[in-house]
Amino acid sequence: MSDIIIENVKDFNPDHIFDCGQCFRWRREADGSWTGIAGKRIANIGYVPGLKEVHINELDKKGSRDLKESEEFWRNYLDLNRDYGKIKRSLSKKDPLMKEAIASGEGIRILNQDLWETIISFIISQNNNIPRIKGCIERLSEVAGENIPLTGGKRAGKELEDLGLNPRTLPGPKKLASMREEDLKEVRLGYRAKYLIKAGEEILERGLPNNYEEVLALTGVGPKVANCIGLFGLHNEASFPIDVWVKRVMKELYGFDEGDVKGMAEFAEKNFGKLSGIAQQYLFYYIREK
């Protein structure tokens, strides 16, 4: 039985949401639900298509729970207040190819993730593959993060054990800035370790970035990562991250040369405009699924 049930939710599919490349701390359960960590919160989230219900179980809230507060958080995190039907209609209207891409990932939603966590996650993602990114992030939480207190005592603890989930936060900027590359050795970040430490230092000094230029100014952040942070951390839906998969899909669907990043960016701006980032998610999911 779930703690929270949100009714009448359309355009929602956990497989699409948690497997479209925007997050790295969620894992799929045998029953099709997903369990993951966001900040200091741990939850299991499932969807019942027939009833159009989102089921949410926040593990660390058991015993002393404030369900209303919890629901508010997850409703925002899952971007349930946005009308994706409208977005999809708008994107597919003048583009039959996009319509096909949307059909493959019709239940995608852009999560409202914490900016700092998005920054370190996508610095780690560069020149890297998803399983290893996930491993690095989990090891980073073990080495530099903190335990997430579980108010539910045994019950929550037992459930976590069953899930094989390690309830740890990611380190904040202050913590990272205080570390040396050597301290992060076990995390096996490779050359990205110094970027993370530097990002911590730069953000302590200048505060969190507010726009693309400020994100790009961080050490170890180039155009691709900056666009990911813009889209997933700053919620700027005009961002259009171009990675190897997007290059592939842009070649296959629209005939671009894989090296023509500039052309792709211009195309996205012209055709998808303020919805470029959401279009990118459908394209990414479509090509990955093929």
Added chain:
DNA sequence: GTCCAGGCCAGAC
């Protein structure tokens, strides 16, 4: 062994 994975930096032109 080689190649590649959701790139970026530094240095050369």
Added chain:
DNA sequence: GTCTGGCCTGGA
């Protein structure tokens, strides 16, 4: 401004 080589790591 644009292009190239090198880079940590792990799995195919």
